[in-house]
Amino acid sequence: MTPASPGEHGTPPRVYIDHAATAPLRPEARDAFLDASAFPGNPTSRHGSGRRARGVLDDALDSLAASLDVPVSWLTLTSGGTEADNLAVRGAALAAQAADPSRRAVAVCATDHPAVLETARSLAPGIESREIPVDGDGLLDLEALREALAPGDVSVVSVALVNNETGVVQDLAAVAEIAHAAGALVHTDAVQATSHVELPVRTVDMLSLTGHKIGAPVGVGLLVVRPDIPFVAGLTGGGQQRGVRPGTLDAPQTASLAAALARTLADREAESARLGEMAQRLRAGIREIAPDAVLTAEAAPRSPHVVHVLLPGCDQDALLLMLDQQGIDASAGSACSAGVTRASHVLTAMGIEPDLARGALRLSLGWSSRVDDVDRVLAALPEAIERARAVGALVR
Amino acid sequence: MKVLAAMSGGVDSAVAAARAHEAGHDVVGVHMALSKNRAENRTGSRGCCTVEDAADARRAAERIGIPFYVWDLSDDFHDLVVSDFLAEYAAGRTPNPCVRCNEHIKFATLMERARALGFDAVCTGHYADVRAEGPDGAPSLHRARNLPKDQSYVLAVMGPEAVSRAVFPLGAFEDKEAVRAEARERRLGVSTKPDSYDICFIADGDTRGFLERSLGEAPGEVVDADGTVLGTHRGTFGFTVGQRKGLGLDRPAADGAPRYVLDVKPETRQVVVGAAELLSTTLLEASAPIPFEPLAPGREVSAQIRAHGEALPGIIERADDMLSVRLSSPVRGVAPGQTLVLYDGDRVIASATLERRAA
Incomplete structure (x- = not known):
């Protein structure tokens, strides 16, 4: 019943992990x-x-x-x-x-x-x-x-x-x-x-x-x-x-x-529990890949479907490009209509330094998400983070 | 190869990306957003920086069937191109912001990022050709087949290492009409856009006004070669060596001959003017040379000192930390700050930055 979204230009099915932007049609x-x-x-x-x-x-x-x-x-x-x-x-x-x-x-x-x-x-x-x-x-x-x-x-x-x-x-x-x-x-x-x-x-x-x-x-x-x-x-x-x-x-x-x-x-209670477990798995996996990752608003009550992390030194455009190339639809959290990523007013209001905010990654789950999606994201992240850090190092 | 294609939104880079894709490369398109406030940039200017340009690039990438991203390089552009443009004018030189943008943004910045992301090469819509005719078969940069559109001059500042990681599919095109025709055939939807040669970050096209607003007025004297004061000006940055119009002098020269800017001296706020023959020189002296192959004095070369100028025959006199060339006939209007490019036939062998003319 879960639709496997077709890959762009003949690539394997994509992992859609951007439900906070829009959810697939039920x-x-x-x-x-x-x-x-x-x-x-x-x-x-x-x-x-x-x-x-x-x-x-x-x-x-x-x-x-x-x-x-x-x-x-x-x-x-x-x-x-x-x-x-x-x-x-x-x-x-x-x-x-x-x-x-x-x-x-x-x-x-x-x-x-x-x-x-x-x-x-x-x-x-x-x-x-x-x-x-x-x-x-x-x-x-x-x-x-x-x-x-x-x-x-x-x-x-x-x-x-x-x-x-x-x-x-x-x-x-x-x-x-x-x-x-x-x-x-x-x-x-x-x-x-x-x-x-x-x-x-x-x-x-x-x-x-x-x-x-x-x-x-x-x-x-x-x-x-x-x-x-x-x-x-x-x-x-x-x-x-x-x-x-x-x-x-x-x-x-x-x-x-x-x-x-x-x-x-x-489905709310069951879904929240299911997605909450997947989110935990994502967070734990990211921590393992990038021990310096900052889990945003860790002390606050959060909705179970959003995993928002700050990856120090990463350039988010590069991070998203690398994930996209691996067939993963993720987000930096906010993008203006022209497609240029700017410092998020949300992170700024939270007092997060612009340098750290530049490494923001938002992964958001929803009704069509499967455990396999989490595994594919975690498999793609090490190289994506490494290369995004290399790009981040080029920018002052 | 994994190729990162710079897509400005214009027809050239769109066709170049399509060709690279068709050649079997794994191509990803990128539009570089260069202006802080893109809505303010000139619509229809060079085809780099407006919101419409980004949208055109996106549509072209979709049509070609390649992934596409917009990268915000406005900070780099401001620091490396706009600030430099102002500083150079303030120093009495005549910068070429497009050369500078090619060197620092379109190649250095883009290539650094491309390499960090695991790409093998960068593809652009420049008219030039890369072959393997350098020393020991190393990659070499050549003039495009379409000579009137040839951009090897502005690309020469990249240096040989960058050339080895560049792809210029348009170098093989006969003329611009063939590129437009191919764009139409591929339904890239950008084939009717006009070419333009304006400076993209000067919204109204008024370079002198932009300089005055940015640098402030700095009045000084217009003098002749002997130091006689002929008039005043509002800032040396309004003048370029070789310039004839807009000198603001109310009385003509004694002999009635037209006067040209001979030198711009921001340190004394003086603009030196004089007769055309005083502007002529046969010696080109340039600093910070970027050789594409070993150079030695005595070698016959052809020299180009303007983006749309002709190649002038000459002989290398010096090739160490400075590059100097003795031309076989005099040339006028050698503006310090402009780029000198040396060719052997159609092959680039060096580039360097022209210095103030020897007295």
């Missing part, structure tokens, strides 16, 4: 999409095909609501995590300020995804973005959060549940307690957490999910939010989804998301 998600897309119909049309599409959509929404244990009215479909984050941070902050002009700031975690950080920054000058620092293990400085909220002018606090680079898990219960005491709403980007961490759906006020990290296609996501929270919509259109997020409802994508989420949540 068979049940693909089946759900194909079944639902076999017939036409706009879910808001009144004819037979429209009603059939609406039926598929309603079943999918019911399934999503059941998986998350929330009413259907809490679900706003989006194009993915970035849009859900935009809606939560911008939409809720603008609405809060409209209702109470003294709410003129948002607070975000310094290591959050650009979908949150850049959205918060884009609110200036009307709304100030306060970036809350993290400690050396990547954990949010709760004291700093308390101070940032002390003036009582913050409308939205946004903290990712699981960091997309390091896998560090934040304590959203503690964040929510502090934020709520200051009258602020709490948003969490949970796109990286869905497969492995219990979702604090009722602890926070807003929660972002995306399909493609859990085996649904790219292009569908979800903001889970109580309907009593006011929003300024990012889009204007035909009034779908209470006008908060207009646009034609996508029955096949939603069905696919529902199938992937149901499977992901049903």
